[in-house]
Amino acid sequence: MQLDLNLLTALDALLEEGSVTDAAARLHVSAPAMSRTLSRIRRATGDEILVRTGRTMTPTPRALALRATVHELVQQARTVLSPDTEVDLAALERTFILKWHDALAAAAGPHLLRSLRAEAPGVRLRFLAEASTDTHDPRRGDIDLEAGAGGPSSPEIRHEVVGHDRLVLALRPSHPLCDGGNGNGADRPLGLEDYMTAEHITVSRRGRLRDPIDDMLEARGLSRQVVAAAPTAATALQFIRHHDLVAAVPRLISRPLLDGLGLCVRPLPLPMPEVPVRLAWHQRYDNDPAHTWLRRHARTALRHACATTDDVTFDE
Numbered sequence: 001m002q003l004d005l006n007l008l009t010a011l012d013a014l015l016e017e018g019s020v021t022d023a024a025a026r027l028h029v030s031a032p033a034m035s036r037t038l039s040r041i042r043r044a045t046g047d048e049i050l051v052r053t054g055r056t057m058t059p060t061p062r063a064l065a066l067r068a069t070v071h072e073l074v075q076q077a078r079t080v081l082s083p084d085t086e087v088d089l090a091a092l093e094r095t096f097i098l099k100w101h102d103a104l105a106a107a108a109g110p111h112l113l114r115s116l117r118a119e120a121p122g123v124r125l126r127f128l129a130e131a132s133t134d135t136h137d138p139r140r141g142d143i144d145l146e147a148g149a150g151g152p153s154s155p156e157i158r159h160e161v162v163g164h165d166r167l168v169l170a171l172r173p174s175h176p177l178c179d180g181g182n183g184n185g186a187d188r189p190l191g192l193e194d195y196m197t198a199e200h201i202t203v204s205r206r207g208r209l210r211d212p213i214d215d216m217l218e219a220r221g222l223s224r225q226v227v228a229a230a231p232t233a234a235t236a237l238q239f240i241r242h243h244d245l246v247a248a249v250p251r252l253i254s255r256p257l258l259d260g261l262g263l264c265v266r267p268l269p270l271p272m273p274e275v276p277v278r279l280a281w282h283q284r285y286d287n288d289p290a291h292t293w294l295r296r297h298a299r300t301a302l303r304h305a306c307a308t309t310d311d312v313t314f315d316e
Contacts, residue, residue, distance in 0.1 A: 012070050014041070075283075089120040089293070100127060103254050106253075112125070156283045158280065168267060171245075173262065176244070177198060200247065205231045
């Protein structure tokens, strides 16, 4: 029996995309050509592989069992057939697409761009804003790296925790709870009662007026007064700069914004868990030397942004 190893590449794309059209786009072939390839795969395996369920395609049990093996074989074949595992950074011309939390992009992005272009002047970075809907998906190959607090969205997404942060309360210097207000601010520890009397703004790209802090308060039979929601930490801190509002933001990765706006920082009077900072990418990039180089620099930049320094102190 003569084997066509191109069928493995097509099968890998079909199983990851779950769509003939999307798999065709990924491999730069027409949808009819991919449909014919799927028919050949079905004859070779004796299995339907993908079956239509309404408007979507659903993998068969055998397809699910084969998915990891097929992907590993394709990755191994690419490694074997690659002329070199090194990348010529001086000649590298590539645009990497990064979907990072806005505070992470502000805190680590400049460091990352500087370090990458010092070694590879032809590299460009596209930082995408986090959207309320997932218009970009790393499974489709249109995102190189994600960075944020959330966990992986599917099994084929690799991820690692590169640091931790903690929530703190941000206020403007003239706020009554901050030094420079009415004298009751930084002269004494911020208590839960003080926190409850303040007006709050949440950070939510979906505009939600509730977040995990409200769950923590509700468990204690308490509630706070949330008067606004902002899509990013940068926007929320601009509101705080001009109003007597407070917001909970990650202290370390928000440090450039907090320091740049001259805002006051107080400890949050609630035992909130640490915020993980995760770096995530699709497994298709595991053996890509340029992507491996990108991940190394991104990891360093994010760890630097999450590092504590002697000048990180609370106004108490």
